[in-house]
Every structure is written in structure tokens, then in C-alpha cells.
Amino acid sequence: MAQNVLVIGEMVGGALAPTSKELLGAASRIAEGGTVAIALLGTGAQASAAEAFTFGATQALTSGDATYDVFRSDQWLPAAEAAIAQASATVVLIAQSMVGRDLGPRLAFRNGSSAAMDCSRLEMVGGKLQVTRPAYGGNALATYEFASALAVITVRAKTQEALDATAGATGATSELPGPGEARTDVVSREASASEGLQIQDAPIVVSGGRGLGDPEGFRLVEALAAAFGSERAAVGSSRAACDLGWYPPSQQVGLTGKVVSPDLYVAVGISGASQHMAGCSGAKAIVAINKDREANIFKSAKFGIVGDYKLVLPALIEALKQAR
Amino acid sequence: MHLVICAKQIPDPETPPSAFKIDSNAVVPAAGISPVLSPFDAQAAEAALRLKESAGDTKVTVISMGKESAQAAIKQVLAMGADEGVLLNDDAFEGGDSYTTAKVLAAAIRKLGDVDAVFCGRQAADWDMGQVGLGIAEDLGWPCAIVAKDVQLDGSALVVQRVLTDGFETVKEPLPAVVTVSNELGDPRYPKLQQIMQAAKKTVTTWGTGDLGLDASGVGAAGSKLKLVGLAQPQSGGAVQIIEGETPEEQAQGLVQALRDARII
Ligand SMILES: Cc1cc2nc3c(=O)[nH]c(=O)nc-3n(C[C@H](O)[C@H](O)[C@H](O)COP(=O)(O)OP(=O)(O)OC[C@H]3O[C@@H](n4cnc5c(N)ncnc54)[C@H](O)[C@@H]3O)c2cc1C
Numbered sequence A: 001m002a003q004n005v006l007v008i009g010e011m012v013g014g015a016l017a018p019t020s021k022e023l024l025g026a027a028s029r030i031a032e033g034g035t036v037a038i039a040l041l042g043t044g045a046q047a048s049a050a051e052a053f054t055f056g057a058t059q060a061l062t063s064g065d066a067t068y069d070v071f072r073s074d075q076w077l078p079a080a081e082a083a084i085a086q087a088s089a090t091v092v093l094i095a096q097s098m099v100g101r102d103l104g105p106r107l108a109f110r111n112g113s114s115a116a117m118d119c120s121r122l123e124m125v126g127g128k129l130q131v132t133r134p135a136y137g138g139n140a141l142a143t144y145e146f147a148s149a150l151a152v153i154t155v156r157a158k159t160q161e162a163l164d165a166t167a168g169a170t171g172a173t174s175e176l177p178g179p180g181e182a183r184t185d186v187v188s189r190e191a192s193a194s195e196g197l198q199i200q201d202a203p204i205v206v207s208g209g210r211g212l213g214d215p216e217g218f219r220l221v222e223a224l225a226a227a228f229g230s231e232r233a234a235v236g237s238s239r240a241a242c243d244l245g246w247y248p249p250s251q252q253v254g255l256t257g258k259v260v261s262p263d264l265y266v267a268v269g270i271s272g273a274s275q276h277m278a279g280c281s282g283a284k285a286i287v288a289i290n291k292d293r294e295a296n297i298f299k300s301a302k303f304g305i306v307g308d309y310k311l312v313l314p315a316l317i318e319a320l321k322q323a324r
Numbered sequence B: 001m002h003l004v005i006c007a008k009q010i011p012d013p014e015t016p017p018s019a020f021k022i023d024s025n026a027v028v029p030a031a032g033i034s035p036v037l038s039p040f041d042a043q044a045a046e047a048a049l050r051l052k053e054s055a056g057d058t059k060v061t062v063i064s065m066g067k068e069s070a071q072a073a074i075k076q077v078l079a080m081g082a083d084e085g086v087l088l089n090d091d092a093f094e095g096g097d098s099y100t101t102a103k104v105l106a107a108a109i110r111k112l113g114d115v116d117a118v119f120c121g122r123q124a125a126d127w128d129m130g131q132v133g134l135g136i137a138e139d140l141g142w143p144c145a146i147v148a149k150d151v152q153l154d155g156s157a158l159v160v161q162r163v164l165t166d167g168f169e170t171v172k173e174p175l176p177a178v179v180t181v182s183n184e185l186g187d188p189r190y191p192k193l194q195q196i197m198q199a200a201k202k203t204v205t206t207w208g209t210g211d212l213g214l215d216a217s218g219v220g221a222a223g224s225k226l227k228l229v230g231l232a233q234p235q236s237g238g239a240v241q242i243i244e245g246e247t248p249e250e251q252a253q254g255l256v257q258a259l260r261d262a263r264i265i
Helices: A016-030 A045-054 A073-086 A097-112 A217-228 A238-242 A309-323 B041-055 B068-080 B098-112 B132-140 B192-203 B248-260
Strands: A006-008 A038-043 A059-063 A091-097 A116-119 A123-127 A130-134 A140-147 A150-154 A173-177 A185-191 A204-206 A233-237 A264-268 A285-290 A302-306 B002-006 B009-011 B022-025 B026-029 B034-035 B061-064 B084-088 B118-120 B144-154 B157-164 B167-174 B179-181 B205-207 B228-234
Touching: A006 A016, A006 A073, A006 A097, A016 A045, A016 A123, A016 A150, A016 B248, A038 A073, A059 A073, A073 A097, A091 A097, A097 A150, A097 B098, A097 B132, A097 B144, A116 A130, A123 B041, A130 B098, A130 B228, A140 B002, A173 B041, A204 A217, A217 A233, A217 A264, A217 A309, A233 A238, A285 A309, A285 B248, A302 B248, A309 B248, B002 B041, B002 B098, B002 B132, B002 B167, B034 B041, B034 B068, B034 B205, B041 B061, B041 B068, B041 B118, B041 B144, B041 B179, B061 B068, B061 B098, B068 B084, B068 B192, B084 B098, B118 B132, B118 B228, B132 B144, B132 B179, B144 B167, B157 B179
Parallel strands: A006 A038, A006 A091, A038 A059, A059 A173, A091 A150, A116 A150, A204 A233, A204 A264, A264 A285, A285 A302, B002 B061, B002 B118, B061 B084, B084 B205, B118 B179, B144 B179
Antiparallel strands: A123 A130, A130 A140, A140 B228, A185 B167, B009 B034, B022 B026, B144 B157, B157 B167
């Protein structure tokens, strides 16, 4: 059955976010002949709309009002509702980002239903939309159908393929209303992201956990990443390490942190709790360095070294240097 | 002020994967896995109790929707320092989704009448949806700040520091309001033995659909529109290759070789 899908787009530095391209890919696969619309709010909306057409959007609903640049759900919500109406959408896709976490449930509740959060699979089964998401910290995979007129779905990063760009593709555009009042006032914002290569984009991610024993352990983890090549490898951490204040929360990998899907994920002193694996199970290969042979991480790893990281890491750094 | 904490009892989320079985669309924790207060809800309680201490003259009520066993979660929050407990227990509430859960909790908050702020965990650590706090706010027409690491009172507003994907944000929301709390808030307090004993003696009020003026057809499985149609255990990957070696150097060289052979580096 054809259905009209609306993607709530996001932009990074005024350009279409990679997750929005992934969502357009998913939308194109489930629309079955319906329209694929994208809503874009803030500076760069028009230019991003042009890009969105090349990634499968057939319709773009935009407002270039710079007030939208800072996400405030009070202001984005009416715009998203207007977009749903303008696109006659029956399915709404949003990334499982700070935008999706906030907007997804609110949009669903306003339509008398619950959203399906953090989905990793979307498919049409016998004309019905089915979505699958991890539950119980990733110990179970739950599949849902919607009995509501509107299906609101937030989607985990890196789980959907973007379409190959079709140069010169265009579509219909229309304007979304400008922002209204926000009850909640944003007083200040501070960025804590690391400079340079981001863990979501790095082909190699080296992560440290509570097993490092102290924050100094991260210097070794960073040195290992550098030995792989600083242009290719970034450093992540488990939640336990973040909670201890050893590494910034922006580097946390997992269910409540970031989702990474590198070619290589190296877990150092990480036990492999399901909530951590939820953020790295998309890696092509996992290497575990842990002193406990029974640690759960070895169940998901391709290669493992059983040993004390304080001895293994310096040796590994040296071996990588020699191999260059 | 009157603050409400929403608390859910769940199977221990730090349970190893092997201890879960799936049986006819339900996750069945192995025998011996104890039900616990969802960890983010303990942090929500901590946030509310910190506010009570700094604001003074504040009543804190803990609400849980669940079966009789959820009394334990309520008692735990009472022991931490909450003043009153309400259990929302009715067969009609069962099998619901986030929407129906939020509706029931919002009805209870409305019935309490004089509530200024509601504290929820950022997500229940069993289904991991992260919707109920926002749902309560939508139902009551209140603002909601999600994923908080610090909550302060400033006159008739809450100043909430939120964790973003790549940083932090401080927002100010006018009361009445909802906040959902994340682990970055810090560890929740441990109740003292005396507090645990006092909490054990407290009576917990129980409300059902009738008390809340809710229609059974709009709550629980009957009212939910997100339908669970399948539940499976994820397949675990292939076997791990342990790189052996007499020394760390041998292990390291073996690993580098294995990664090269597999064309990973
Ligand atoms: C709802 C929910 C969401 C969560 N979200 C996340 C999330 O997003 N990300 C996340 O990471 N966690 C998350 N968690 C927490 C998760 O359950 C685990 O508690 C956490 O991942 C454990 O971190 P860890 O592996 O670093 O620590 P531990 O489990 O303590 O493991 C430390 C490991 O280090 C090993 N070790 C110790 N010393 C050494 C040494 N010298 N050399 C080598 N190895 C050593 C030990 O053998 C052990 O395996 C979440 C939990 C819940 C309930």
C-alpha cells in the first residue's frame, strides 16, 4: 500500500545530516509509490532541500528562519505538525538524535499513540509496516505494527542505507510557518565534542572502559588510536568510564551514547554489557582486550587478547609501528 | 512545593544476556534475577530529593504503575526520602504502551492536584523507549526537559542542565514542568537502615481506573496502538579467535598479523 512518508530532517553546519540521507533511503524503500517528503528547519534549509532531492525526497517543506537553528521542541513541534499535514503523511521518520528523542514521542502522543523509538529495521510485510528495535538493553529484538493513523518512528543511526545520489533530481517545495513562542528558554550551550575525527565517522574506534582502572589509562588508549593513525582512529569510552569522569560523555558508545559502525572496534577493559554492545555491534570486526576470558565482550569479538591492557597496549602500539 | 517522582520496577538491566529467555512475546528473566527500581528512576528520585533539600518546605510523592510487587520500588524511593507513595494497580493497565502508561500517570498527577514538577528517568531500562516523561507533559500541557544532569529551582522555574549529543545545554522551564533525568546526574543516595525501616511502615495508596476517572478501554492493551507482534533474541556472532602468546609482545604481533590477514588494517 502506498504511503506518504515524512522525514524530519536535520542539518550539520547548514548541510543535510548523514542520518537524514539514511532516513530518505529508508523512506524510499517503504513508501511503495507514496511521496517521500522532508521537513527542514533553519539556516541552509533551501540548499539542504536541493541535496535531499538527490537522495530520494520528492517533496521538501522548509523554513530558513534562523530561530530554528537551535532546536527547541516547543518551536519545532508546530512546524513538524504543519509538515505532517502538508505532506499528508502517514509515516514520520526522525533520527534517534536529541531531535528525535524529544520530538518523536510528542508527535505520536499528539496523535493519540506511542512512537516506536530507536528502530533498526523498517520493512513492509504484506502491505503492513513493521519496525524492529532493540529492547532490554539489546537482549531482545522487538517488532511492532501500528494501529494508529500516523506511525512515528525514530531510527538508529547507521542502520539504513542512503540511496546513491541522483544528480539533478528535483521536487516540489513549500514553506513551513516560522517559529512561535517557546515556553522553555535556552539559557546557554556548551560544546564538548572532541576536535577532528568524530567517533561516528572514524573507520577505527578504540574505546576504554572501567577496566582501565584510572583516567591515565586513556592516555594509553589514545596512544593506541594514534598508532592506528590519527586520521583513521578515534577514541570512545564505556558509560562506566564516563560516569567515573574519566572521559567526556560525548565519547560514550552505547544505547544511551553514540552508535558507531567502524571497520574495526577495539574494546579495552570493557566487559561488553548489552547496553554497550548496542552502540558498536555494527562494527565489521571487534577486538577485545580484557584480562577476564569469561567477559561477555569475547562473545561478540572476532579477535581477542586475554591479558592486562597495561602490558598489551604498549606492545600493540610497538607492533603497529613496526608494521607500518 | 509538591514534587512527583515516577518510578518503575523492572528486571535487573545489568543481567547477562544469557539470563534472558523469550516466551510467547514476553521477556522472561531467569529465576533469581531480582526486580529492581529502574536505575534512571533512582536518579530522578535523587534529583527531586536534592531539590527538596535546597528549596525546603516541599512534599515529594512517588508514583508507580505496576503490580503489587512494585510496592518494593515505591518503598525504595520512600526510604531515599520521599514522603508519600501511590501505586497505580489495575488489571486494565497491563499490556499498554508508552502512550497509555503516560496517560495513567498523568491522571494520577492530576488527581494529586497541586503538583509543581514531575521527575522521570530518561527511559525505563527494560523497554528503553524514553517516552513517558514527554507523554505526561503532553497530557498535562506542561513543558518538559529531557536527559537532565542537574536540576535547580529559580523562583517559579526550573533551571535544567541537559546532556546533548555533543555537549550540554542549560534551559529554563516555567513550573509546572516535567524533567527526565539521566545517569550524568550522579549516583543516587543509599537509604540508611532507619529510613528503610520507616519506609516499610508507610502505607502506600493504591488507585485503579475508577479512582483516576479513566475508561478501561483507553488504557493498557486495549488503549495502545503500538502493537508488539514479535520478540526475538538477537543472534550472537561467530566464535572469537583468541590470540595466544607467551608474552604481550607475541600476542600483539599475532593480533596485528591477524588483522592484516583479515584485511582489516
Ligand atoms: C538503560 C541503560 C543504558 C546504558 N547505556 C550504556 C551505554 O550507552 N554505554 C555503555 O557503555 N554502558 C551503558 N550502560 C551500562 C552498562 O550496563 C555497563 O554497566 C557498562 O557498559 C560497563 O562498563 P565497562 O565495561 O567499562 O565496565 P565493567 O563492566 O566494570 O567492565 C570492566 C572490564 O574491564 C576488565 N578489566 C579490568 N582490569 C583490566 C585490565 N587491567 N586489563 C584488561 N581488562 C581489565 C574486566 O575484566 C571487565 O570485563 C547502560 C546501562 C543501562 C541500565
